[in-house]
Amino acid sequence: MTPPPRKRRADAHRSRAAILDAAPRVLDADPDAGLEAVAVAAGVTRQTVYAHFPSxxxxxxxxxxxxxxxxxxxxxxxxxxxxxxxxxxxxxxxxxxxxxxxxxxxxxxxxxxxxxxxxxxxxxxxxxxxxxxxxxxxxxxxxxxxxxxxxxxxxxxxxxxxxxxxxxxxxxxxxxxxxxxxxxxxxxxxxxxxxxxx
Missing domain, CATH: 1.10.357.10 (Tetracycline Repressor, domain 2)
Structure with a gap:
């Protein structure tokens, strides 16, 4: 059973916020860090990072x-x-x-x-x-x-x-x-x- 649209939007919002919380720390420590490192620090998958930020x-x-x-x-x-x-x-x-x-x-x-x-x-x-x-x-x-x-x-x-x-x-x-x-x-x-x- 798929979650209702409101819950999906809330989850997406939380994921995006987690990525933007983690990315400054990760990329300041290592500006060449990959999106995988950002994903790990944010507690999300690499695919989730790409879903929000395609590049x-x-x-x-x-x-x-x-x-x-x-x-x-x-x-x-x-x-x-x-x-x-x-x-x-x-x-x-x-x-x-x-x-x-x-x-x-x-x-x-x-x-x-x-x-x-x-x-x-x-x-x-x-x-x-x-x-x-x-x-x-x-x-x-x-x-x-x-x-x-x-x-x-x-x-x-x-x-x-x-x-x-x-x-x-x-x-x-x-x-x-x-x-x-x-x-x-x-x-x-x-x-x-x-x-x-x-």
């Missing part, structure tokens, strides 16, 4: 979405409406970078995947929305200059955040130096009013 690339994109969701949850726990906008922006970026550090090897592999410009924008959209919100708040409060397009500032903020992480991960800058370089660069980019505390 390794699809699994990696789904994992990227999951890691982004985790980072956004951490960012949302930071009060983006409290204090100067420059401080809120750095809190947001700090929490995002800490979340990304959970899976450094995996994220490097994911960032090397070929994606089109729209897919890249879509992938960063949840983070970009939060950065935009803080930048607009800073403009309204007179903390940030309004001469450059907001979309440009958001993209530049994301790019500088990635650069700071890469410099730190490569050992070219300490955590403190990378954070300070990021803050200084962003404040200059935003033409922020002097006096924002760090």
């Amino acid at each position: 390794r690339e699809e699994l990696l994109f789904a994992v990227a979405d999951r890691v982004t969701e985790e980072a956004v949850a951490v960012m949302d726990a930071v009060d983006l409406d409290a204090g100067p906008a420059a401080d809120a922006l750095m809190r947001l970026l700090d929490t995002g970078m800490r979340a990304a550090r959970r899976y450094p090897v995996l994220l490097q592999r994911i960032s090397a995947l070929p994606v089109g410009p729209q897919a890249g924008r879509d992938q960063h959209r949840p983070v970009a929305d939060r950065i935009e919100r803080v930048i607009l708040r800073g403009r309204e409060a007179g903390e940030f200059d309004d001469r450059l397009p907001v979309d440009w500032l958001v993209a530049a903020t994301i790019g500088l955040g990635h650069l700071a992480s890469e410099e730190r991960d490569a050992g070219r800058m300490s955590e403190t130096a990378a954070r300070e370089a990021l803050r200084t660069s962003l404040l200059r980019l935003l033409d922020a009013a002097d006096g924002a505390d760090g």
